Amino acid sequence: MTHTIFGYPLQQLTFYFAFYAMVGWILECIYCSIGQRKAVNRGFLYGPWCPVYGFGAVALIVTLSPLKEYPLLFVPLSILVTSVIELITGLIFERVLHMKLWDYTGKFLNIKGYVCFKNSLIWGILSALFVWFIHPQVEKVYLDMPSGVTYYGSLIILLVFGTDFFLSLIRSVKLSEHLRVLEERMQEARQTLDRLKEANGVQKALLEKRAEETRRLTEQKMEATAKRFRHHLKAFPTLSSKTYPTSLKAAREALKNRRRNQK
Template sequence: MNLTELAVKTVYWFFLYGFIGWGVEVVYAAVKTHALVNRGFLCGPICPIYGFGMVGLVYSVNLIPLPDSGSLSAVAVFFIGMALTTAIELVGGWALFKIYHIRWWDYSNMKFNLGGYICPQFSLLWGLGSVLMIKVFHPLLARGSNPMPFKVMLILDIVLLLIFAVDVGVSTAAAIGLNKYLREIDELRARLRVTSDKLTTVLGTGAMTADAVLDEQKLQLALAKLEGRENAAELRAEVTARVSDLRDKLAAAEHDHIGARRLLRAFPGMKSLKYGETLATTRAAMVHLRELAANARETAATAAANAKEKIKKA
């Protein structure tokens, strides 16, 4: 096999195993959360870390000299795979954190973790997965890809690389946008806290809660307590404006299926060094917004059904 054929084959394996890894992540998340979520950093169905890991593992195993024509033992594959994939996970997690200032996955709650990027529990799983892939699945996939003509594989690689390049660009912009979004939410929350403090001073008790910020009915109940108070109209207008700005920003993220919303759902363990509290609050708020929307749809459906029933009786 010449260098051109080797390069084409390598790109093919990268995309194939990146797709398989993405599928494993989606299935794992579906079993754990009972919801289908794109668990990759990219928009498309691929997790590059799995592609790099398997390509590196396949070549590492094949490049190790053996005294005969036999293959490496499962034990050797286990340790090679565990070391290689753990190193890739460590470097990948560290690089993403340094670039975006966000920890996309976090093993801090696991024993003997290293910086939250890697932990022995998952390293053992990577080792076991490496044995399964090298000893069972890769030989089957290799035989299945052999009949594919070289030109077909070359064209496929080129098309996938172009799509991949666009996806990387879009996803990078989304990750940068997420940091900007969190900063904007943080600023809005700070302004709302100032206004809430004014409200507390006037009423003598805390009036603004997370529910009141998102639920119009609860907000109006809180504002009703201002009746008859000094500067009530001015304070009511300020509270309403601050709450409206925050709601609009949170709602925008809930409808951003490529950017903030997708990334927040894809990485439930995501942590932000600078906007940690804001990130946690935003997650909770988006869940609450979805619940409010679901309740509104249910109420509307019930009202429509009752109206139809009245029409029939009439």
């Protein structure tokens, strides 16, 4: 029995998802590498794919393909669909991981920094071109493939992507935990220094020793966080944390220092 979604076989949509997620990853890496003038791995996951592109492509295919003969209606709906996907993705990351992977704050007609007019307009136009010209060619290639290849290929894709997503989610949760511990140590260091200003005698000596130990442990944690999560920090230069902004900034500085020391 073949399972379908909006009239499309599930294995077909799985193929489209994986293909466009990989294409999106390549485009993101090229775009960001040019902008930063160095090689950048833009993916949130371990593998070479950006799921938001895969989900976006599938959403456009199943919802808007029937309307591609009506350009006056199709283009505004393309803008709406891509904007909603980008907004929902950003909100999920913020609610679950307390982080923002990108930020359009300050740009014209932005919504919570996740969607802005300029980007939505660009994505809407690109989406229209995608459905009109690009996807029909990809669909022809898929339909010419043997059914056995598409069926077992879709199962492998689901297994690999599911595993990758789960492991990447764990990594992001661990990043949040590292930032929490680092934030606590930085706060303890500040409190110790404040107490040291008013201390004298034996108490001052003890606090000086404690301040030095706290500073050492804080720097160690800062270095460990920068080293372990350098992929996140490098791939998303606008990554922000509403819960632990200070420790995230400190981890970024530690990463910059590591780069300078390695040169």
